[in-house]
Amino acid sequence: MAEQFDVVVIGGGPGGYAAAIRCAQRGAKAALVEKAEMGGTCLNRGCIPSKALLGSAHFLTLAKHASLMGLEMAGPVRPNWAKMMARKDAIVEGFRKGVTGLVQSNKIAIFAGRGVVSAPGKVRIESAGGAQEIACKTIILATGSAPVQIPIFPFDGQTIISSTEALALSAIPASMVIIGGGVIGCELACVYSTVGCKVTIVEALPQLLPNEDEWVGQVMARELKKIGIESMVAKKVTAVTAQGGKARVSLESGEAIEAEKVLVAVGRKAYCDPETLSALKPEMNGPAIRVNRKMETSVPGVYAIGDLVGTTYLAHGAFAEAEVAAVNATGGSEEVGDYERIPRAVYTFPEVASVGKTERKCQQQGIAVVVGKAPFRANGRSLAHNETIGEVRVLREASSKAIVGVTIVGATATEMISTARAMLGSHEMISEVSFAHPTVTEVLKEAWEDAFGLSLHVPPKAK
Ligand code: NAD
Numbered sequence: 001m002a003e004q005f006d007v008v009v010i011g012g013g014p015g016g017y018a019a020a021i022r023c024a025q026r027g028a029k030a031a032l033v034e035k036a037e038m039g040g041t042c043l044n045r046g047c048i049p050s051k052a053l054l055g056s057a058h059f060l061t062l063a064k065h066a067s068l069m070g071l072e073m074a075g076p077v078r079p080n081w082a083k084m085m086a087r088k089d090a091i092v093e094g095f096r097k098g099v100t101g102l103v104q105s106n107k108i109a110i111f112a113g114r115g116v117v118s119a120p121g122k123v124r125i126e127s128a129g130g131a132q133e134i135a136c137k138t139i140i141l142a143t144g145s146a147p148v149q150i151p152i153f154p155f156d157g158q159t160i161i162s163s164t165e166a167l168a169l170s171a172i173p174a175s176m177v178i179i180g181g182g183v184i185g186c187e188l189a190c191v192y193s194t195v196g197c198k199v200t201i202v203e204a205l206p207q208l209l210p211n212e213d214e215w216v217g218q219v220m221a222r223e224l225k226k227i228g229i230e231s232m233v234a235k236k237v238t239a240v241t242a243q244g245g246k247a248r249v250s251l252e253s254g255e256a257i258e259a260e261k262v263l264v265a266v267g268r269k270a271y272c273d274p275e276t277l278s279a280l281k282p283e284m285n286g287p288a289i290r291v292n293r294k295m296e297t298s299v300p301g302v303y304a305i306g307d308l309v310g311t312t313y314l315a316h317g318a319f320a321e322a323e324v325a326a327v328n329a330t331g332g333s334e335e336v337g338d339y340e341r342i343p344r345a346v347y348t349f350p351e352v353a354s355v356g357k358t359e360r361k362c363q364q365q366g367i368a369v370v371v372g373k374a375p376f377r378a379n380g381r382s383l384a385h386n387e388t389i390g391e392v393r394v395l396r397e398a399s400s401k402a403i404v405g406v407t408i409v410g411a412t413a414t415e416m417i418s419t420a421r422a423m424l425g426s427h428e429m430i431s432e433v434s435f436a437h438p439t440v441t442e443v444l445k446e447a448w449e450d451a452f453g454l455s456l457h458v459p460p461k462a463k
Helices: 014-025 039-043 047-063 081-105 181-196 214-226 315-329 359-364 381-384 413-421 440-449
Strands: 003-010 031-034 109-112 113-118 122-127 130-141 145-147 175-179 198-202 230-232 236-242 245-251 256-259 261-262 268-270 302-304 345-346 352-356 367-373 389-397 403-409
Touching: 003 113, 003 381, 014 031, 014 081, 014 130, 014 315, 031 345, 039 047, 047 081, 047 181, 081 109, 081 245, 109 122, 122 181, 130 315, 175 181, 175 245, 175 256, 181 198, 181 214, 181 345, 198 256, 214 230, 214 261, 214 352, 230 367, 230 389, 245 261, 345 413, 352 413, 359 367, 359 389, 367 440, 381 440, 389 440, 403 413, 403 440, 413 440
Parallel strands: 003 031, 003 130, 031 109, 130 302, 175 198, 175 261, 198 230
Antiparallel strands: 113 122, 122 130, 145 268, 236 245, 245 256, 345 352, 352 403, 367 389, 389 403
16 A cells, blocks of 8 residues: 655755655655755755855955955965865765755655656656655645756757756866856856856846846946956847857857857746646646645645746745745645745855845836945945945835835845845834944945935935
8 A cells, every 4th residue: 555644745955855844843744755866956956056166266266366455375376176066066965965864854754756646645756666656645846947948059968058067067168158147147157257267148138137126237247347257238149059069159239259168047947747747737827837825736735836836936935935835735824925025146246135126126116215325335344355346225115114125236245135134114224223343234224224314324415
């Protein structure tokens, strides 16, 4: 007889393992089915390896600027790519073991293989060693996403590559064209340019990071240029040809760029093996599974979360959805919160992070805002660290005085954004909060105060 579980989670990425752990904590007998590595895209081919490489690139940048800090180096610092990659692999490997151990310590049964829902309440696990069926009351689908491929120039895995290959190249290419100036494009541009590759970004829309405000794209293009990255915006790629280890990227404008590698980073889309779902036939929303705010699919007892539902394409978005699905799959009742309150974080040089609405969104929605601004160059700790690029903008709704959005461009923006999130919806100043001085985070308070015309360290605006 098939072993019986309360919940079976298919997919061991951040959404899947978090959901399984929360189910187990709630007393459920849970199983987790994973066909590849535990940790999913984020841990194996996304957030963690990219941040490991960005970490090395950041250190290299600091070392290159040593003389500005009054330090003398014995000689120029150079990247050792093989060691950088080995360090990245070791971090990933360590985390993978950690996540597996964590899941096991919660007494969750791990099944290695492809999970196929043979009927509601029945999951078949297919692996090289054969197939077995398990039974359950509820199912949580968390099978993630895959890079978007452009049909006229599909990935060849060698010259025309996705972020998966870009995180595992065996050598630093002499040149790289990155198609797509979004999150992945800009982050990997920073890695490769810092280690000596000639990087050109081609973005179809009129700015880099087009989900953020225009000024963010402008600062990004300017700062990337300083580290040798050329940004071509509002450019359409018409063809990419690869021959003899070289590629040629042709643009609609008639321009052409040659490079050793072409990284296509034009988005990700929800993905699930068709077989996994064939017996279920849930309602879809394009490539994504349609869910309601309880993360319920159209099939009773079946939930879906993370990239598979196409909401945020963020690991922490998946964590939030996992929490909701786990509660609902184990007898509780919860709804997912406001997606706008989930922070966005880009680990570029400089970092970009935002939460709530952008100025563009406010304009589109007819919300009049007062914009409070504070530059990093006026912050003592930022000066001490020689990290003075960028600013914070806090958007205060003119009518209600509530903070509706915060955008940070600058060092440690991604760390500060969770603090900034606490400002959202507030009608009060945070003047009663004591920020340690000097700290970089004080720049948040400055921008907040500026939104109320009460900044202590920014000169008054001309009336
Ligand atoms: P993205 O949506 O951030 O950026 C894709 C970019 O490609 C957009 O700017 C788009 O305008 C552009 N584009 C689309 N088609 C194009 C074309 N034919 N030519 C030129 N430009 C084109 O997607 P991504 O950078 O591929 O990242 C995928 C997903 O992974 C995103 O949803 C992202 O949120 C997530 N991710 C997040 C992080 C992070 O939070 N730090 C890091 C990496 C990836």
